[in-house]
Amino acid sequence: MTIKDVAAHAGVSLKTVSRVVNDENGVNPRTREAVRSSIAELGFRRNASAAGLRQRQAGGIGLIVEDISEPFQSAIARAVERVAAQNGVLLFTASSSQDADRDRELTLDLSSRPVDGLIIIPSNVDHGYVTKEIEAGLPVVFIDRPAVNIMADTVLSDNRTGARKGAEHLLKHGHRRIAFIGGSTAFFTGSERHLGSRDALGVVRSSNCTIHGKQPQHPRGPPRAHSVSSPTGSRSFDDFELLNPGVTAVAQDPPAMGTAAAELLFRRIAGDQSSAPDCAGAHAPY
Amino acid sequence: MTIKDVAAHAGVSLKTVSRVVNDENGVNPRTREAVRSSIAELGFRRNASAAGLRQRQAGGIGLIVEDISEPFQSAIARAVERVAAQNGVLLFTASSSQDADRDRELTLDLSSRPVDGLIIIPSNVDHGYVTKEIEAGLPVVFIDRPAVNIMADTVLSDNRTGARKGAEHLLKHGHRRIAFIGGSTAFFTGSERHLGSRDALGVVRSSNCTIHGKQPQHPRGPPRAHSVSSPTGSRSFDDFELLNPGVTAVAQDPPAMGTAAAELLFRRIAGDQSSAPDCAGAHAPY
DNA sequence: CTGAAAGCGCTTACAG
DNA sequence: CTGAAAGCGCTTACAG
Numbered sequence: 136m137t138i139k140d141v142a143a144h145a146g147v148s149l150k151t152v153s154r155v156v157n158d159e160n161g162v163n164p165r166t167r168e169a170v171r172s173s174i175a176e177l178g179f180r181r182n183a184s185a186a187g188l189r190q191r192q193a194g195g196i197g198l199i200v201e202d203i204s205e206p207f208q209s210a211i212a213r214a215v216e217r218v219a220a221q222n223g224v225l226l227f228t229a230s231s232s233q234d235a236d237r238d239r240e241l242t243l244d245l246s247s248r249p250v251d252g253l254i255i256i257p258s259n260v261d262h263g264y265v266t267k268e269i270e271a272g273l274p275v276v277f278i279d280r281p282a283v284n285i286m287a288d289t290v291l292s293d294n295r296t297g298a299r300k301g302a303e304h305l306l307k308h309g310h311r312r313i314a315f316i317g318g319s320t321a322f323f324t325g326s327e328r329h330l331g332s333r334d335a336l337g338v339v340r341s342s343n344c345t346i347h348g349k350q351p352q353h354p355r356g357p358p359r360a361h362s363v364s365s366p367t368g369s370r371s372f373d374d375f376e377l378l379n380p381g382v383t384a385v386a387q388d389p390p391a392m393g394t395a396a397a398e399l400l401f402r403r404i405a406g407d408q409s410s411a412p413d414c415a416g417a418h419a420p421y
Numbered sequence: 422m423t424i425k426d427v428a429a430h431a432g433v434s435l436k437t438v439s440r441v442v443n444d445e446n447g448v449n450p451r452t453r454e455a456v457r458s459s460i461a462e463l464g465f466r467r468n469a470s471a472a473g474l475r476q477r478q479a480g481g482i483g484l485i486v487e488d489i490s491e492p493f494q495s496a497i498a499r500a501v502e503r504v505a506a507q508n509g510v511l512l513f514t515a516s517s518s519q520d521a522d523r524d525r526e527l528t529l530d531l532s533s534r535p536v537d538g539l540i541i542i543p544s545n546v547d548h549g550y551v552t553k554e555i556e557a558g559l560p561v562v563f564i565d566r567p568a569v570n571i572m573a574d575t576v577l578s579d580n581r582t583g584a585r586k587g588a589e590h591l592l593k594h595g596h597r598r599i600a601f602i603g604g605s606t607a608f609f610t611g612s613e614r615h616l617g618s619r620d621a622l623g624v625v626r627s628s629n630c631t632i633h634g635k636q637p638q639h640p641r642g643p644p645r646a647h648s649v650s651s652p653t654g655s656r657s658f659d660d661f662e663l664l665n666p667g668v669t670a671v672a673q674d675p676p677a678m679g680t681a682a683a684e685l686l687f688r689r690i691a692g693d694q695s696s697a698p699d700c701a702g703a704h705a706p707y
Numbered sequence: 708c709t710g711a712a713a714g715c716g717c718t719t720a721c722a723g
Numbered sequence: 724c725t726g727a728a729a730g731c732g733c734t735t736a737c738a739g
């Protein structure tokens with residue numbers, strides 16, 4: 136079932152069917168109607184892939200995450216999807232499973248697809264191999280963490296300021312015994328948040344749990360991770376799957392990040408080359 | 422950068438490059454090496470879309486959900502992704518936002534793409550329009566809920582048995598004042614779970630909250646939705662975002678459902694026409 | 708072992 | 724307002 140069959144059925148040429156399908160004008164209304172009813176009768180759907188091939192554009196963008204079932208990442212995916220839909224394109228999603236090889240494989244695979252651009256939550260590995268794609272003209276935006284070994288558009292949330300404000304909030308409410316429990320400082324987000332809490336609290340002592348404290352009133356050793364509860368007052372990034380009552384979170388607003396990244400990507404696709412886009416949350420890499 | 426450029430660079434024909442790219446044999450090892458180094462030097466990547474066009478296969482499958490940021494659905498997506506990767510194809514994801522028009526639009530859009538098959542979590546609307554695609558030979562598998570107005574492969578979890586077993590579990594542990602708090606019985610899952618609890622408990626009384634009870638010991642009116650807590654003992658389907666301690670869930674195992682649906686889809690794509698696949702959780706529609 | 712021609716389904720550029 | 728030809732980047736079927 137191709138445009139050719141429709142043309143034969145309607146007694147017109149290929150080109151005329153193409154014109155009707157693409158809502159081009161300059162077609163006799165009667166002819167248009169005839170073609171339309173042939174299309175309906177035969178149940179024709181144009182092959183978007185063939186059209187894309189000739190038009191040299193894909194009609195799709197790709198999103199590479201670590202794990203699409205992780206709430207933070209699926210929220211980003213949802214936002215990206217929305218912007219993609221607004222721009223009339225579809226979204227490829229793929230999870231790298233925090234596997235560097237898989238990450239690389241997916242990127243290369245996706246970039247050989249009919250894909251107009253790529254958004255990547257980078258694993259903590261070298262992304263230099265994407266350079267070639269970017270040089271070849273494929274727009275790529277990194278999100279949540281900066282990619283390693285590569286200059287590229289990146290959308291980050293301000294982890295350091297967030298951590299500082301979280302700590303300040305606790306101070307302001309009279310808390311004096313405050314623990315920072317964070318991911319490894321070897322990674323970007325953990326390191327930034329660590330710095331942020333220190334901005335507010337100063338370092339009193341630090342263990343393998345990465346603890347900061349200020350004016351401890353009951354020095355009974357560092358608080359344990361699972362003792363965090365409502366009366367203590369606590370702040371964390373993002374939501375937990377199972378949250379103790381009273382734990383408040385410093386929202387990273389993944390939808391906003393996803394939207395920012397996708398909008399930036401579509402500006403790039405449209406040809407915007409500006410180096411400092413006025414896009415909330417978008418930063419040049421450092 | 423096409424196969425043609427590589428051919429010129431390596432001093433061979435198009436066809437020879439194609440043979441190397443596709444790992445076909447019958448190529449002189451020396452020639453093969455020459456082509457390989459040209460590919461590397463030029464940074465060539467084959468256009469998967471063009472290849473798919475000629476080969477009449479897509480290299481991708483589509484997944485339509487209501488909202489990819491919803492944990493149950495993103496878990497399914499993750500599982501589908503895994504099976505897709507095992508089969509060497511990429512996954513398109515799209516959220517219908519519970520909007521019937523959008524759902525339909527997405528389905529038609531996706532089926533015009535280079536897509537070998539579709540998995541759909543149907544919104545509660547007529548899916549008759551997919552019939553045409555299915556007749557045209559596009560494999561489609563519905564998941565979680567049966568589609569309306571259409572005969573198609575469907576993967577469901579056994580909501581009724583799950584609800585019955587959940588209730589029996591509570592009875593067995595001595596609970597006698599049991600409430601069923603479920604979604605509208607106008608929808609498939611709500612209705613099935615309602616029936617399941619009734620299987621175990623029988624109906625004592627029912628309000629607009631759809632309450633079943635048995636041997637109430639302290640008849641102080643129906644329990645309120647938010648009073649469910651640990652000492653009472655309770656059972657629910659899936660996890661909640663914020664779970665009171667002690668609430669146990671009847672797991673629907675979305676990964677297993679996603680895997681089952683994807684494996685069924687790939688069997689269909691491979692040409693399996695059997696009407697009763699021995700696939701855990703797969704049922705013919707009724 | 709290698710290549711020239713035709714074709715996948717569509718659009719572009721041109722001619723009438 | 725309409726159409727015939729060429730081409731998008733690749734693979735198929737055939738010939739050498």
